[in-house]
Amino acid sequence: MLKEFKEFALRGNVIDLAIGVVIGAAFNAIVSSLVADVFMPIIGILTGGLDFSKLGYKFGEAVIAYGKFIQAIFIFIITAFALFLFVKGINALRRKEEKKPADAPAPPPADIQLLTEIRDLLKSQNITKP
Template sequence: MLKEFKEFIARGNVMDLAVGVIVGSAFTAIVKSLVSNIINPLIGIFVGKIDFSSIVFSVGSAHFRVGSFLNSVINFLIISFVIFILVKFVNKFNKDEEKKEEEKEISEEAEYLKEIVALLKEEKEIESTSTPTTKNEKTVSETK
């Protein structure tokens, strides 16, 4: 059972997932800081008060903190938008890199094709100069 556990943990997918979770949590901290320290104050300049945490509804002895929930929703939307922009930027960068690699591959393939065509032309020229021009002459020369 311990051996199976070691194999399970050593698999690439589990390690990739672990790295993803760790990097994701660190990235979340960065994005939260960006939103709370830079983007929310910018929005606050144009909108005014951005903190809704003081909105509370009370029914009997129960207190519903709707304002805190609204703050969380706004933060989620802002964070999601920032991550969307970052992912879009990274995907564009990766796409540009892939295009460059494809162009290199295409140019190498085109180079090889050009060489093949040149060799075929040379071979055709050699055959045309060394072989007879008519079929009958060709078959007579081959039988000799």
């Protein structure tokens, strides 16, 4: 069982997935900072200094924090747009890579070239069998 787990854990797909999760978490931190530290203050200025995260209704002890919900929607939209731009860039690179002409195949060895020439010469002489 330990051997099977080792084979599973060290398989390329699992390692790729782990790397993707770590990079995704780092990307999330970047986008969250972009939203919280850049876009939300700009939106706050445009709305007259309104801080969405402090908006809410208080019902006794309970608070409905709809401002945090609005901020989460902004974070989602900006994150989705950032991912869209990232995927669009990756796809453009892939298309560019696919458009590159394939390397010319290596010429056949000299003996194969010679045999091909002999065959073509025999065909051109139109030799018929008796």
